[in-house]
Amino acid sequence: MHEIVSIREANQHLSRYLERVEKGAEIIITRRGKAIARVLPIEARPQLSDAQRAARERMRERMSRGYALGGTYVDRETLHERDQCQEPDRCQERDR
Numbered sequence: 001m002h003e004i005v006s007i008r009e010a011n012q013h014l015s016r017y018l019e020r021v022e023k024g025a026e027i028i029i030t031r032r033g034k035a036i037a038r039v040l041p042i043e044a045r046p047q048l049s050d051a052q053r054a055a056r057e058r059m060r061e062r063m064s065r066g067y068a069l070g071g072t073y074v075d076r077e078t079l080h081e082r083d084q085c086q087e088p089d090r091c092q093e094r095d096r
Helices: 007-012 014-022 050-065 076-084 088-095
Strands: 002-006 026-031 034-039
Touching: 002 007, 002 014, 007 014, 007 026, 014 026, 014 034
Parallel strands: 002 026
Antiparallel strands: 026 034
């Protein structure tokens, strides 16, 4: 069972909706008629299967290693220096 409410309605009567959620209801919150959030009881959160957890862990490992796409490696410090300097040629001259 779910109920659809606007942000304004949810804001004005938040405690009332949270009581319903505690009893097992699902609340869908909308902004200008578009669903933007779903409030569920904590125990109703979907549990991942062992296969899903393993897949998530594999994906995290791949993301932490990154992907070689070819091209030049640019580290965080290089990007920071670039963003701090309005004229990159002048910044390099100052560093010399």
